[in-house]
Amino acid sequence: MICALGSAVCFGTASVLQAVAARATAPGTGSGVDPALLLRALRQWRYLAGLAFDGLGFLLQVVALRSLPIYAVGAALAASLAVTAVVAARLLRVRLSGVEWGAVAVVCAGLAMLGLASGDEGDHGGSTALRFVMLGVAVAVLGLGAVAGRLPGRARALALGLGAGCGFGVVEVTVRLVDSVTPKAxxxxxxxxxxLVGGGAAFLLLTSALQRGSVTVATAGMVVGETIGPAVVGVVWLGDRTREGLGWLAVLGFVVAVSGALVLARFGEAPVAVEGAGEGVEVRGVRRLRVRRG
Known part of the structure; x- marks a missing residue:
């Protein structure tokens, strides 16, 4: 759980650094998915610093997934929105409302419940069929991105965010399905x-969604996609369980933590002043652009 929370801190901090970089990057094509956007963003030091935090967060996430049920790790990662909100309030002087401070407290309470109720990770290795299903879902995420690029603004942001969340969810599950790191295996x-496909596709879809569409809508879709599906897979197919008699507390903690994160979804777009973006120009920050899933 310490690694899961440390991962959330890294991703939440990275999102603040990358907020300025993604929106300060000149848009390219009118498509919802623009692969060249990543290359343009890499020219900015804030984006690179955010990637360093993302890399550390990914390593901590892998350790957490090797010890905790997927539902607990997924909820902790969604809670990085609370970290983003607090960091934005401190460093960027973004004002949080009473409801948002309450949502931060709710997220913390939900994670505390999960920490008390979570058992060990499931002992099921996962079937070969499940591995191919995950590969199929990862490819489908790419297809969703191509379709979403033709949708109008709000629907496009939701579809891209949901697709990104599904891609990140694929990474959460497949970390548990890779039992050997030898080249042959x-x-x-x-x-x-x-x-690789799921993480790369999700990263691309999320970057495109946050650079062009409603960040709040995209973030909400992503939180749903990266928590619910992987949690179900972990419980049904990988044997994730709770401590004896505390299943109700785990369910309550999961719902509370994810609900609090959804309230904080607007912290993909906390207002940030950008140096070098032009006089009098203000851009909206964007949600975490993570390497952690690929």
């Missing part, structure tokens, strides 16, 4: 390909 394991 990786090359013959469909889950390894699913991890």
């Amino acid at each position: 990786l090359l013959t394991n469909p889950a390894a390909y699913a991890l």
